[in-house]
Amino acid sequence: MTDVKLQLNNRQIEILKNLIAAGTPMDITVLMNRFGKSERTIRYDLNEIREALEKQGIDVRTKAKKGFYIPAEQKPKASRVIAENGQQEEPSLLDDSDETRNNSMLLYLMLQSKPISADEIADTFYISRSTAIRILNNLEAAFSGIRVNSQKAYGYQLEAEEFMLRKIVTQLLVSAFKGSYTPEDWYLLLPRILKEEISMLTISDVSQAIKKVNTHYNVWLSNTAFINLLSYCLIRDLRLRKGFTQNNQKAAGSDYTMALLQELGNRGINTLEVQWMNTILNSNGIFVNQSCLDLNELDHALDEMLELLKADKHHLPYVFDTITLYDDLYEHLQHTINKEYLHLENDENPLIDELKENYADFYLLANDFADIFEKHFLMKLSENEISYLAIYLYKNLINQTASNKKVLVVCATGKGLSNLLTTRIRNVFQNLTIVGSVSPYQLDNINLWKDIDFVISTIPIAHSAYPVIKISRILSMEDIQRIQEFLHYGKFIDSIPMDHSNSASFNAKNDPFDLYKDELDPSKTDLAAASTLYSKLQLTLLEYISKLPPEVSMGQDAVLGMLIHMSMAVPRWFSQQNEEDEEEIIEAYYKYRDEQSNVFDLMEKFFALVEESLLITIPIHERYAFFLYIFNKEV
Template sequence: MNFSQRELSLIDCLLRENDYVSAQELAETLQMSTKTIYRTIKRINEESPSQPILVAEKGKGYRIDYDRYLKTHYIIKERVQTPIERRKYIMLYLLFRSPNSVQMAYLYEKFFLSIEAINKDIYDMQEYLSSKKLELVKQKKRLKIVGQEKRIREEINRVINDMNILDEATLLLKDGFSKKHDVAFIRKQVTEKIEVPLKKEVPYPYNINIIAHLTILINRFREGRVLSTAYDQISEDEQKRIIENKALYQIANQVIDNVSCYLSVALPEIEVYYLFQYLVSSGISYRQSTNETLLAEAITSDYIEGMSWEYPQIMEQPNLYLDLVNHIRPMLYRVSRQMRITNGMLAEIKGEYANLHQQVCQITKRIEEDYDIKPISEDEIGFLTIYFAKHLEAEKYSKKILIVCSSGVGTSELLRVKVTNAFPEIEILDVLPYGKFMDNLAKYEEIDLILTTVNFTKEVTIPYLLVNCMFTAGDKKMVKKMMSEV
């Protein structure tokens, strides 16, 4: 659902409440006039494809129809709707095919725009791409993007990240990413060629990064024209890193060999190194130098010490240090190489844990200065916030419940803790990724209730509830009601 920051703030405010909120209270909380509140509510409801998601009752105010909001959110996010989303879609299509050109009529046939609107799109895209040192060229009613291969791939990855994709199915099946026959191949590379040798699943968001990388690779060599002169040389430090992580490099080499056979194209050896970088950045199996390890440990200690001034109870969480240092090690690798990951739950994290997130931001700025490291992105800060939130809420662990998530260990475990805090009497049997649950439906027939952050696309006979990954007051109310019925 494509909302402005003002609209998102109002929605977040109502999500945190469990009852009606008056327009005056909303105005005071959000520092807006009541007229602006009324206009914002009207705009939000106009965006809903069917019934309004914000409900009004005279004398009480407004509340969010939580179930309708969740379902509408999943429906709307599959559609290209706003001019910004439309331009992202077109740029992505052209970037995959660069430097080949595409007819403008083909690009815009589904949008039904005037010539003036199309020309405005082209101007805005030219301005944007110019800032990224890429050029959008218009020639005889055709468009193409030209530039260095490295910058083209960086921009593809940036556009994909900006789309806030939370699960691999959305990424693989979304228009402009993959053809249907690519889906099984890409999934097989991740599950059989990466996860099986490593004996562990690649968690969110690293699974999305690796899948996005393979998707970009396949599309670039199939649809575009990639020159052999487009690649950088591997530095001595990186060659040493490859030697220290031979097993990981061999996995990358096997996957790239498979992609070469799949495309019937001899891929340059540097593609192995590029995939190796993504595997290293996930931290799933990575040997660091002593200096890198010491840096990660020092920064982890500084984060914990800094947070303890505001939240002294975190010093009593024995597993926090290990969880955090295992996240910070690959994070520093990504930061040093400017490898971007996306945090699809950033808005929810900032809304649910505003003070905690702000504290992490402040400490991050000090750490950047003290250790002279490159800026840590807001997405990365969001993931750090999740680890502190998880341990701050982890105090205590009749019905058998299963949690199905598209996200990784940090967010999944946080949801587990939040559910058990709210309902200590229930038994959470497992937390599963969506794909694994769907592949083993028969195994979970005795489950009483499923809490899922992913909208099921297949029929599921077990009672289930679609919930927010932050498990808000609205979620708790729905679970309580459902628990009395199952």
């Protein structure tokens, strides 16, 4: 905990949050425009922030001709300082655009269970009563299907059909979450007025519930569809917690629908909730009733498409993996047919022009496929749908010449753990050429950005001219899958339903870096071999950390602490002068076995591998220390 209370006003807290969130130094003119204040006022605010943070051991630095920044390694501490001082984001609308004001007012009214006066609204948002009324009067024009009921004696209250309201608010979340992939990112991007209502734990739980049911029913969604479903489920949960539920009889639905609703919690499972969830699922490519499909006809159409490829009427120099191509087209065209019968709009492909220009051969073949599909189903495919068929063709091309990509890795500091991360990327993706590992403050070096294909980053990067894949600091299995998908689909990965069955075999190995093959000579005197082995030992530990269950989240400090702990423990293991295990430690150790069996079994494999390769024995109290880091206990 911090010892000193931050003496900062609301604007200064907002400036501090901007500095924490910024990936590069912030020019003072950016802050002036963002907060609508003079240079003198912003410089005064920055000086106040600098003095307040100095007492906490945190620096606010300046970089010539670039701006102000907080060192990346100090940002977590700065975030904790804000949290521990109880500094919360105030829902002020003073500096917001009209659209943001309308969105914030809608979200605020959505949370109210009774009418609220204009004075209360004005006090909440730090605006005048007349401004509050003006925003309230704009809501009906801004949101179709929404009505603001005004009762002079009571105040203002939102009126809307419940499902319509949920869909409108869901789209606000979808817009905020676009391009993000983790609960931490989603919480950071939540509209500020919802952050006290929706916790990061809630986001994580809902995300895991969707993934669990999807895995059970072998349903795979594009990132876009997943964000849509996640957003709806979060708003549904919020509305039910606030008491906005419909009195309706309990009902049964499809196995998938009922499983998802039950996994999200038994609250509010009735006829209307099932109908609404079915609508959301259908609009995102999960069809609970596929009676409109003639699967035999689809089989015939796909067989004819593959025969066309074999005939090679265009004399193109390509060979395709027809087995996986068949599976991809089978799944995708099922969704296409269902959407057509249900009169649902297909997602627009924003890169269609680029696809037609740069992948002309595949678009030509896709047009042939579209003709075959139309003959079998009397359904004309749109240009968007044809573009998706072209992407599947490219994805299933054998010996793709574009597979050897050049990559820039961006980490918070550009050193330390980033070196381990870079090494892991090289080992997993041996066809990638890593041109460098840099911090966000080095991104303005134009030489780094020449001749690269995409960026892998552990932090958000705005306004990049290259595709950016955001990953965790330890390259988890989900990160590896996402990079694989990018290599298959390029910029189109957010729009295509993914098949996760072709995961990297690297993560299935107990000994991915061949640690056991490099075991030391019994004399343990070869220093070169020992140093090489220890490097592999660190990488192997990171690999096992990446395999931890999704609900076990280790922060950067915990990972770094575990690596340092191991570096200090290895000499003790070699010395064989380990103290006897205490009974309390043994009991606590086996408690993890009983209560956290997945984590325990995984780490036991790691310990066994280390013992075999180093020819030592790791005592229980040493093993126990690793679990303290994993579960964020004091070591």
